[in-house]
Amino acid sequence: MKKGCLFDLDGTLVNSITDLALSTNEVLKLHHLPTHDISQYNMFVGNGVKKLMERALGPEHLDLLDVCLQDFQKIYREHCLDHTIPYDGIEELIAYLKKQNIKLAVVTNKPHALAIQIVEHLFPDTFEAIYGQQDLYPVKPDPQSTYMALMEMRLDKKDCFFIGDSQVDIDTGYYADIDSIGVTWGFRGRQELENAGADYIVDNPYEIMELIQNENRG
Numbered sequence: 001m002k003k004g005c006l007f008d009l010d011g012t013l014v015n016s017i018t019d020l021a022l023s024t025n026e027v028l029k030l031h032h033l034p035t036h037d038i039s040q041y042n043m044f045v046g047n048g049v050k051k052l053m054e055r056a057l058g059p060e061h062l063d064l065l066d067v068c069l070q071d072f073q074k075i076y077r078e079h080c081l082d083h084t085i086p087y088d089g090i091e092e093l094i095a096y097l098k099k100q101n102i103k104l105a106v107v108t109n110k111p112h113a114l115a116i117q118i119v120e121h122l123f124p125d126t127f128e129a130i131y132g133q134q135d136l137y138p139v140k141p142d143p144q145s146t147y148m149a150l151m152e153m154r155l156d157k158k159d160c161f162f163i164g165d166s167q168v169d170i171d172t173g174y175y176a177d178i179d180s181i182g183v184t185w186g187f188r189g190r191q192e193l194e195n196a197g198a199d200y201i202v203d204n205p206y207e208i209m210e211l212i213q214n215e216n217r218g
Contacts, residue, residue: 002215004155005097005208006146006178008164009108009115009132010045011186013090014122017041018083023076024056027068033061042187046166048109048139049073073111080114081121087185089205094126096209100216105129105149109139109168128153141171146178163208170196181208 010016018038025035036044036056044055053068097104104127108115115132129152137144150157162173165186170193173180182193182201193201202208 002102002159002161002212004103004105004128004150004153004160005212006105006107006149006160006162008140008166008169008186009106009110009119011165011188012087012163012169012183013106014084014086014118016080016084016118017045017187019076019080020045020052022082023072023079024052026075027053027071028056030071031061031064031068033057033064045187046109046168048133049111077114077117080118084118084122086122087205093205093208094123097212098126100212102212103128103153103155105131105153107131107140107146107149107162107172109133140168141175143172143176146172146176150176161208161211165193167192167196170198173199181211183208 007013021038021041028035044052049072050069053065053072054062057064057068094104106115106119106127110132112132112134116130119127119130129149131145131149133139146162150160157176157178160178161181162169162176162178163181163183164170165183166188170180170182179199182198184190184193184201184203190201200211
């Protein structure tokens with residue numbers, strides 16, 4: 001029986017790619033560097049802000065990484081909710097899970113303060129635990145932040161699903177020994193999730209409701 005769900009944030013709960021891309025492009029413009037199409041950012045995100053900026057800069061401009069990271073934090077903090085919204089069906093999924101008394105957490109590679117800002121704005125008083133990137137623990141797929149969320153939720157790993165849109169999330173579930181659900185509506189798509197070995201793959205949030213129903217009926 002499943003008693004908890006741990007969600008990735010970007011590409012899973014919310015479509016944030018436009019704000020991430022525009023903020024990063026603004027940083028690149030500040031330093032007179034070429035920008036990227038928004039669609040390219042689907043492959044830049046997922047491993048934390050440092051990796052995002054490394055990929056956007058390219059190997060020839062990594063000497064600017066530290067100052068660009070500082071600029072990004074300032075710009076994105078002000079614009080992280082300009083275009084970022086929940087995916088269709090997510091609010092209904094969360095309402096269903098809460099009604100079933102299933103505990104919820106967010107485990108993301110987005111910087112911790114920004115993760116809290118976005119989650120509390122879009123989903124106030126919803127999640128038992130929110131863990132973003134901090135110096136206290138490594139980024140996903142290292143399972144440490146997932147274990148901390150489980151402790152805060154007071155749940156065992158066998159009682160939960162880990163839900164995300166990328167190989168990073170499926171690997172996190174694997175390393176934490178938690179059943180994983182890959183979602184195809186995010187930034188990476190079905191092929192990456194299949195290659196990563198997701199336990200389940202769903203095309204919309206309503207299929208997660210069905211998985212929970214089937215799991216808990218049995």
